[in-house]
Amino acid sequence: MGFLKIEMGILKHTWIRKASLYILIPSLSFLAIFFYTPFIIVLLYSIGVIGRDGVISLNPTFNYFIEALNPLYLRVILNSLYLAALTTISCLIIAYPAAYYIALKTSYRLRSLLIVAVVLPYWISFLLRTYALMTILSSLNMLFTYQAVMIGMIYDYLPFMILPLYVNLEKLDKSLLEASYTLGASPIKTFFKVTLPLSIQGIVAGCILVFVPATGEFIVPYMLGGISVTTIGTLTWDLFLKFHNWWRGAALSIIYIFIVLAILIVYVRKIGGVEL
Amino acid sequence: MIYKLEYDVELINITKKYGNTPVLSNISLSVRNNEFFSILGPSGSGKTTILRIIAGLVRPDDGVVKIKGVDVTSLPPYRRRVGMIFQHLALFPHLTVFENIAYSLRIMKMPENEVRGRVREYLEIVNLPCEVYAGRKINQLSGGQQQRVAIARALVMEPKVLLLDEPLGSLDFKLRQHMMLELKKLQRTVGTTFIYVTHDQEEALIMSDRIAVLNNGRIEQIGSPSEIYGKPKNRFVASFIGEANFITGKLIDDEVFVSSFGYVKIPKVNTVLNGRAVLSIRPERIRVGLSLEGLDNIYKGEVEEKIYTGSYVYVKVKVSADTCIKCLVPVTDVENLGLDEGMNVAIGWNKQDIIGIFED
Numbered sequence: 212m213g214f215l216k217i218e219m220g221i222l223k224h225t226w227i228r229k230a231s232l233y234i235l236i237p238s239l240s241f242l243a244i245f246f247y248t249p250f251i252i253v254l255l256y257s258i259g260v261i262g263r264d265g266v267i268s269l270n271p272t273f274n275y276f277i278e279a280l281n282p283l284y285l286r287v288i289l290n291s292l293y294l295a296a297l298t299t300i301s302c303l304i305i306a307y308p309a310a311y312y313i314a315l316k317t318s319y320r321l322r323s324l325l326i327v328a329v330v331l332p333y334w335i336s337f338l339l340r341t342y343a344l345m346t347i348l349s350s351l352n353m354l355f356t357y358q359a360v361m362i363g364m365i366y367d368y369l370p371f372m373i374l375p376l377y378v379n380l381e382k383l384d385k386s387l388l389e390a391s392y393t394l395g396a397s398p399i400k401t402f403f404k405v406t407l408p409l410s411i412q413g414i415v416a417g418c419i420l421v422f423v424p425a426t427g428e429f430i431v432p433y434m435l436g437g438i439s440v441t442t443i444g445t446l447t448w449d450l451f452l453k454f455h456n457w458w459r460g461a462a463l464s465i466i467y468i469f470i471v472l473a474i475l476i477v478y479v480r481k482i483g484g485v486e487l
Numbered sequence: 488m489i490y491k492l493e494y495d496v497e498l499i500n501i502t503k504k505y506g507n508t509p510v511l512s513n514i515s516l517s518v519r520n521n522e523f524f525s526i527l528g529p530s531g532s533g534k535t536t537i538l539r540i541i542a543g544l545v546r547p548d549d550g551v552v553k554i555k556g557v558d559v560t561s562l563p564p565y566r567r568r569v570g571m572i573f574q575h576l577a578l579f580p581h582l583t584v585f586e587n588i589a590y591s592l593r594i595m596k597m598p599e600n601e602v603r604g605r606v607r608e609y610l611e612i613v614n615l616p617c618e619v620y621a622g623r624k625i626n627q628l629s630g631g632q633q634q635r636v637a638i639a640r641a642l643v644m645e646p647k648v649l650l651l652d653e654p655l656g657s658l659d660f661k662l663r664q665h666m667m668l669e670l671k672k673l674q675r676t677v678g679t680t681f682i683y684v685t686h687d688q689e690e691a692l693i694m695s696d697r698i699a700v701l702n703n704g705r706i707e708q709i710g711s712p713s714e715i716y717g718k719p720k721n722r723f724v725a726s727f728i729g730e731a732n733f734i735t736g737k738l739i740d741d742e743v744f745v746s747s748f749g750y751v752k753i754p755k756v757n758t759v760l761n762g763r764a765v766l767s768i769r770p771e772r773i774r775v776g777l778s779l780e781g782l783d784n785i786y787k788g789e790v791e792e793k794i795y796t797g798s799y800v801y802v803k804v805k806v807s808a809d810t811c812i813k814c815l816v817p818v819t820d821v822e823n824l825g826l827d828e829g830m831n832v833a834i835g836w837n838k839q840d841i842i843g844i845f846e847d
Contacts, residue, residue: 387577389542389577395568400594
């Protein structure tokens with residue numbers, strides 16, 4: 212968003228700045244109606260302001276948060292974070308060589324073909340693909356295991372890692388690699404001293420794109436993990452739709468949002484200098 | 488017998504094709520020790536490819552590359568110890584000035600305190616005080632400062648030869664003039680052989696000890712700047728470097744040339760070129776006056792056009808229906824003579840002013 216800052220600087224003293232606020236109206240009003248309003252409703256549920264049968268009571272309570280922070284749920288939260296982290300790291304390890312190859316080692320024609328191949332599965336509905344995976348995994352006798360969930364997660368999130376990495380590596384100035392060679396660095400050393408550090412923004416972007424939705428994922432663990440894997444996603448689903456305990460479910464969702472937010476902030480700070 | 492190594496870089500019969508397009512055809516050249524050697528040619532002449540072949544970034548299809556007498560044709564770039572300044576410098580944007588320069592030394596695993604000393608030394612050689620610049624990021628430097636960092640980064644590993652690929656191209660006029668002289672001085676100070684690629688004849692003439700003129704993947708001439716400028720081997724060299732008049736005509740004798748505006752006395756040519764030929768003369772060699780005498784060749788003409796360039800004026804003199812001769816006249820002479828378009832003048836030159844007679 213660095214460029215946005217600059218743009219705003221230019222716009223500061225001109226009429227364009229005013230006009231630019233108007234173009235935000237459609238997206239802001241959409242978000243207000245369909246994102247912030249439900250979010251506030253969830254918040255109101257979590258503190259008990261909205262009670263049974265939609266009765267409004269003006270006695271907010273933190274009981275639902277205290278309920279949601281029981282050791283069992285905390286273990287589920289940790290499990291989800293662990294699963295998401297494992298998915299993210301696996302995707303990174305698998306995606307980096309693929310993105311590197313597509314971006315730096317292919318002809319222009321082959322490159323666009325391979326990128327299409329990466330996004331091709333997304334032309335089919337997510338649910339359908341997960342069902343397809345179920346068939347394969349059950350014929351391998353792997354269905355309803357942790358491995359099955361991992362395979363499903365990696366399969367679903369891999370393109371979200373490949374694409375930002377590809378975009379980043381594709382921009383890499385190849386003369387930097389050549390400069391490194393002439394300075395005595397072998398291709399392997401060049402990779403660790405030039406290519407990898409310069410692709411850190413792509414890595415950060417890819418990891419966020421995979422990690423954040425992966426923590427909340429519930430379809431894959433539900434369908435491929437069955438009862439063997441419980442994540443924050445499946446737990447919230449159950450609290451709302453099986454146990455009809457919307458208040459505890461809402462509190463759990465809010466806790467989840469803040470945990471993910473905290474992790475992201477720490478992550479971005481640690482990497483340092485990365486603008487988002 | 489002690490074998491004295493005379494050449495730092497030798498290219499022997501280098502040939503390179505990209506697909507079916509020949510880029511270099513049978514190039515041979517030798518660069519002497521501690522020489523400032525330029526490869527000058529128009530864009531697409533293959534000059535950058537030569538540099539990349541010396542660096543090892545491009546493998547020639549045929550031929551041998553020797554550096555300090557050793558055949559390096561099959562060595563990868565990271566085993567050649569050849570410094571290179573890239574056209575857009577290729578400084579590492581994620582590293583500071585210090586880290587950029589220390590890059591090669593750290594690859595060599597030089598002890599860190601030695602690295603610090605060397606980086607400081609080379610920053611000073613390129614006139615960047617270490618205290619001020621060492622910690623800066625590349626994007627906090629001006630174009631000229633980046634240039635200096637790139638030079639320091641390449642020189643700090645004490646390369647066997649330094650290759651420069653049009654490094655001054657992106658600088659503005661004044662800074663370029665300044666950097667040219669500084670590069671020349673730097674080359675003298677460090678005593679490293681420089682091979683400098685450019686399409687800018689001025690850069691080549693000012694800095695080089697010797698120049699190779701390249702055209703269409705072939706070497707047209709190798710020589711000192713004054714040889715290249717004063718005794719071009721062929722029409723291409725004469726036209727590519729500096730301004731020149733080309734007068735078409737016929738050789739009727741080994742000392743007489745006949746043109747559309749009359750006979751021209753020429754220095755004795757060894758080989759009598761039968762039939763059509765082109766005579767070449769530099770504009771600054773032609774004298775212009777209201778009347779002239781005491782010159783080998785004098786003609787009458789009419790001033791057709793004046794082009795003002797500052798301290799000199801290009802005066803185009805029409806000497807026959809289809810021939811105009813371009814003369815370079817100091818502004819003071821133009822004023823003294825009152826030269827103006829439509830005026831009748833005399834132009835003339837001595838036969839040794841002619842820089843060459845080429846095949847048509």
